[in-house]
Each structure stands twice: as C-alpha cells, then as structure tokens.
Amino acid sequence: GELAVLEYQVFYRRRYAEAAFTSCRDVQLPATGGLAIATMCGRYGAELCTAQRWLDFQGDKNNGLAPLQIQFRLLEDAAEPA
Numbered sequence: 001g002e003l004a005v006l007e008y009q010v011f012y013r014r015r016y017a018e019a020a021f022t023s024c025r026d027v028q029l030p031a032t033g034g035l036a037i038a039t040m041c042g043r044y045g046a047e048l049c050t051a052q053r054w055l056d057f058q059g060d061k062n063n064g065l066a067p068l069q070i071q072f073r074l075l076e077d078a079a080e081p082a
C-alpha cells in the first residue's frame with residue numbers, strides 16, 4: 001500500500017504563537033470592514049478568539065481549508081537568560 005500523512009503535530013513556543021496571533025488580530029477585511037480573525041477562529045469569532053483557538057481552527061480538517069488535521073501544541077517559553 002501507499003503511505004500518506006493524514007495528521008501531524010506542530011510544536012510552537014507560546015510566545016511565538018501569541019505574537020503571530022497578535023499580528024493578525026486587528027486586520028480588517030476590506031470587503032466587509034469586519035475583522036479577518038472572525039472568520040479564522042471558527043465558532044469563537046473575533047471576541048473570544050485566542051492564539052490556541054485560532055491555531056486549532058486553522059488545523060481543523062473540517063474547516064474546509066486545512067488539507068489534513070494539524071494539532072498545534074504550544075510549549076511554555078523557556079526561561080530568559082538573566
């Protein structure tokens with residue numbers, strides 16, 4: 001039989017995920033004037049969206065956009081050197 005990837009996990013540092021989310025959070029759709037994140041966070045919409053919820057929706061194979069299931073795992077940030 002042929003091998004295929006059906007699902008995978010991605011590990012991000014929480015700080016990276018939060019920064020990526022923050023950079024997208026206030027982007028507006030020109031056609032509607034609404035927030036793009038409202039359509040990118042599934043049932044949570046813009047108001048209840050968090051970095052984890054945003055990533056979970058992006059990786060959900062049932063959202064009509066993701067080609068396969070992607071599980072985003074956020075790792076706590078390593079301690080900063082003093």
